[in-house]
């Protein structure tokens with residue numbers, strides 16, 4: 001049964017002709033009132049399909065809401081807590097990319113969607129953890145400047161013959177740094193039949209423990225299609241919440257129960273309600289940046305079809 005505040009949010013959503021988009025790392029109570037829950041790529045695609053709504057409440061981090069704006073500049077995009085930033089996205093300022101381009105003028109610039117709009121404006125194309133290999137493989141250039149996640153860069157490098165140069169050298173996600181092979185080994189003893197699903201933002205030695213390396217959306221699809229029961233989940237804790245909600249017959253076990261993205265958790269039901277009532281906090285991107293960034297987002301969407 002829904003809480004009173006959740007009922008109020010659903011009513012406000014109707015009154016305002018709004019849609020609530022939420023990333024897989026949102027809490028159960030936010031997942032319950034969202035119209036759409038997804039990984040970064042699924043959220044980008046959904047953002048291209050919001051034709052009939054006036055207001056978009058984005059329960060995710062800054063770069064995700066910016067991407068929704070870049071794809072819908074005529075719409076009002078609001079984020080319930082304006083401080084919900086992805087620290088990794090802030091590790092690659094546009095200036096760093098410009099410097100790297102000067103050093104490697106023949107390289108293509110492929111940026112993870114976890115970047116700010118100014119950085120996206122410097123990219124040839126974007127990627128997410130769901131399509132990174134496909135995007136890199138589709139380019140004619142042999143050398144690829146890839147950032148900001150050095151672990152995703154390493155994963156792509158292992159799956160392509162191209163030269164992948166990470167920018168910056170050590171960009172990373174603090175949440176996915178929390179996983180360790182020893183924790184996973186212990187869980188494998190407890191659940192010997194379990195399949196190990198690892199997000200590519202994890203360190204390489206953790207990736208090596210994985211039966212599958214998948215984006216959060218990829219994990220969900222894999223579990224839906226699998227006959228197995230036990231899964232060890234190497235990503236943020238609320239991915240397990242989503243898997244459990246949609247697969248009550250499966251047993252997803254967190255690879256590390258304290259892997260919490262505090263930035264994602266800044267959104268609460270109270271703040272979602274406020275964002276609907278006061279239509280805040282509005283996310284925008286300056287027009288010239290938006291136009292350049294749009295090209296790299298659209299190219300990704302085209303190449304990942």
Ligand code: 13P
Pocket residue numbers: 024038039040041114128129130173201214215216217
């Ligand atoms: P996904 O696209 O796999 O959901 O990853 C986004 C993210 O921020 C992971 O930390």
Ligand code: SF4
Pocket residue numbers: 061085086087088089114173174175176201236261263264
């Ligand atoms: Fe950013 Fe990591 Fe949080 Fe994903 S989990 S939003 S990469 S800090």
